[in-house]
Amino acid sequence: EVQLVESGGGLVQPGGSLRLSCAASGFTFSSYWMHWVRQAPGKGLVWVSRINSDGSSTSYADSVKGRFTISRDNAKNTLYLQMNSLRAEDTAVYYCARAYDLDYWGQGTLVTVSS
Amino acid sequence: DIQMTQSPSAMSASVGDRVTITCRASQGISNYLAWFQQKPGKVPKRLIYAASSLQSGVPSRFSGSGSGTEFTLTISSLQPEDFATYYCLQHNSYLWTFGQGTKVEIK
Numbered sequence: 650e651v652q653l654v655e656s657g658g659g660l661v662q663p664g665g666s667l668r669l670s671c672a673a674s675g676f677t678f679s680s681y682w683m684h685w686v687r688q689a690p691g692k693g694l695v696w697v698s699r700i701n702s703d704g705s706s707t708s709y710a711d712s713v714k715g716r717f718t719i720s721r722d723n724a725k726n727t728l729y730l731q732m733n734s735l736r737a738e739d740t741a742v743y744y745c746a747r748a749y750d751l752d753y754w755g756q757g758t759l760v761t762v763s764s
Numbered sequence: 765d766i767q768m769t770q771s772p773s774a775m776s777a778s779v780g781d782r783v784t785i786t787c788r789a790s791q792g793i794s795n796y797l798a799w800f801q802q803k804p805g806k807v808p809k810r811l812i813y814a815a816s817s818l819q820s821g822v823p824s825r826f827s828g829s830g831s832g833t834e835f836t837l838t839i840s841s842l843q844p845e846d847f848a849t850y851y852c853l854q855h856n857s858y859l860w861t862f863g864q865g866t867k868v869e870i871k
Contacts, residue, residue, distance in 0.1 A: 684860070686808075686862075693849075693851065693862060693863075693864050693865040694800070694802070694808060694851050694853075694862045694865070695862065696853070696859070696860040696861060696862055699860065708858045708859055710859065711765070744807065744808075749855055750796075750798045750810070750813050750814075750853070750855050751798065751800075751808075751810060751853065751855075752810055752813070752819075754807045754808055754809075755807070756807055757807065
């Protein structure tokens, strides 16, 4: 069974940093592209970032470029999102999702940016 | 960047109605489009991939069509469990983009 479990969310002050993790199991993690998607309270889904299967290629939404970094450790079956210079508008549930067209999603982790 | 315009943003429908939701891409995306359903407080669930392929386990009343710039998600006979928000997602470029969502409510 495919499982994706996010962790690392919480309350952080504006300008602060946070690292999210997504632990994968039930499939060959190193064979799949992975994504982060976020959803602000009461709002729609927003694609944030993606990484290819070996970690050599990444891309980011304009709203997070230069502040967020996606990475992965295929030996640990784990995806990461390092978030720096956080802003109030980054407050959202962050989901990790598998594959080019996001076939499986984790349960999400809530990030709240507030003073 | 490719923009996805989804319509309508909300709609009211009755059980048994045929429902159609449209997504238009700002440039051609071949068939690199997926549809997702999200119920309140729940994780999005993929319904359709490659514009018209039904995800395993998804009821056959859901169907997708289109190619290029215009795509549709059709629910042939709306069921009580289908009241939710639906999103399209394009994955043709190096940046992925969701539509704004369509909330399907009970009339």
